[in-house]
Amino acid sequence: MGWLYMSRGSLGGHASASAYLDAQFTYERQVEAGGTSGLRVLASACPRNRVYYAAAQVMNGGVGGEIFAIVCLVRWNPQDREGLIFGYKDLTEYMGPYEADCPARILDLLTETDNQHALDWRRRCRANLERRSRRLNDGDTIRMAQTVTFTDGHIGTEFVVERRGRRIVLRDPVSQRGYRITRLMERDWSLVPMTRIHKTLFA
Structure with missing residues (x-):
């Protein structure tokens, strides 16, 4: 999927990129065979309004199933001259996103997977978390x-x-x-x- 841009009026009253995307990825729809299917965002983060990370749970008939990661590239510019203050491009971990700064609290919610792109992405996220957790002291x-x-x-x-x-x-x-x-x-x-x-x- 390509980039989708919108004005403030299209944000549905949401005050931030994170709030809008939480609402977009939390939904329930009727299916032809009966019952419902959808997604529910369990946790999300959008550091510096640049990349949105979320743990989304698959819902079938109100019952929660697989939990996977959604990654959205975000462009947030309230001063945009054309009024298109918000743009995003959505991906999932199964696409092996380059961005790999997902917080641990979101990674910890994800269910097991055998998808190699997702496994590689999760490893890169964990490695980045480990790097950032290192401590440097004066004189080191x-x-x-x-x-x-x-x-x-x-x-x-x-x-x-x-x-x-x-x-x-x-x-x-x-x-x-x-x-x-x-x-x-x-x-x-x-x-x-x-x-x-x-x-x-x-x-």
Whole structure:
């Protein structure tokens, strides 16, 4: 499916992209053979109004079944000149979306699957969560898995961490110049073990 854009008046009174999509993916319809079928959103998130993640449960006759992930690319711009403030493109985990920052509380709700695209997507989401859960302390040294080239021409792989509140500055261990690496916690790096020298105590 391609992108679908709409004005505020088409949002049905919903104040956010997340609220609108929750309503879109929660529905119940009559089926020809009798009974009903539909979906129910159990949990959702739309970080920074960029990507919407949801755990949706298949409903048949009011009974809940499989729970799978819905992923929507989102464009939210209340200041759009043409008034098309909201656009989205919907996918499911079975399509193997590139976006893989689904929160753990949503992943934990999904039922088992043997779909390889979905399994790969879930693995990537878990790996990203693990990367972001790492902790860096002031004075730590990290080694990037790949060489990083900066705008001043510096090329490096090892950096000393300097914490300034929530900000992290990476200093070259030789020149002491400070650098920033975007989305650092999502990149591949490892901590360099620190060599500690213990004092010798004499009796």
